[in-house]
Amino acid sequence: MVLAPVLLLPTDSVPPLTPDGDEARRWAEQELSNPAYDAAQPTAFDRIARAVGDFLESLFATRLDGDWGPWAALVAAIVIVLVIIAAFLVWGVPRATGRTRASAPLFGGDEERSAAELRRDAEGFAGRGDWDSAVVLRFRALARALIERGAVDTPPGATVHAFARAASRAFPSQADALEAAAGAFDDVRYLRRPGTEALYRRVAAVDEQLRAARPLLSDAAGVRA
Known part of the structure; x- marks a missing residue:
């Protein structure tokens, strides 16, 4: 029986299948430097809106009975007012588009x-x-x-x-x-x-x-x- 010759490559020419710690960190940094990741990041307002939405969802998902109902409504109203105030602080008060009657x-x-x-x-x-x-x-x-x-x-x-x-x-x-x-x-x-x-x-x-x-x-x- 004739055995086919086996080509043995030098070990240095075979790429490593599992990178070491430094190599993996370098690959991750290169991948995350892609501008597409920056565009996909949520804005500060997105994070605030999501947090408020999660809070209200968890608040009203709970059964509102006994003395908890009025307090929950009060807390929800306060949160909504704070969100509106934050929006005014970020974007400012809308400007009037027309001239006032006095002018x-x-x-x-x-x-x-x-x-x-x-x-x-x-x-x-x-x-x-x-x-x-x-x-x-x-x-x-x-x-x-x-x-x-x-x-x-x-x-x-x-x-x-x-x-x-x-x-x-x-x-x-x-x-x-x-x-x-x-x-x-x-x-x-x-x-x-x-x-x-x-x-x-x-x-x-x-x-x-x-x-x-x-x-x-x-x-x-x-x-x-």
Whole structure:
């Protein structure tokens, strides 16, 4: 019987089937350095949400009887509130997408000032004898104050007389004074009639009277342009 020759390889040329400790650690580090593993890692929010979900699941999986039921509901409510607060701290308060009602265009001008700021600026122009600017700004202060109080709501393009009519529904005792103040604004702003101290004092008096009065309507009166 003829035996086939057996090829014997040197032991150094045979790759090891079981790596030693250092080799296994090096292989593991190379594999974990793959970016695919980083993308698969859960985020901090994922871990928080999972922990909260597991807690609530274990909480409500338990039979809620006796005195444990109200306490469990209270704990669950506290956890939900804490999660909401954490979300606000991480992502911040949502920003308003639109402009506030107080900063809307006001009688042909893109007015951003508050009623107090408009009154202060109007008084400044009156002190310098610029009655045109003083009359215009004081009526805008009057209108802005009513808007800030929620007594009247003015859409873009509303005229001063439409505003005066809407304000009269909230302050019926000031209807004539409001119309006179609107006429003063109209004369100075659009008809180019010179402003006077008397006109300014008239508008300022109406503004002060409305500041001390309470609106008749609980909801803001609408104004048609």
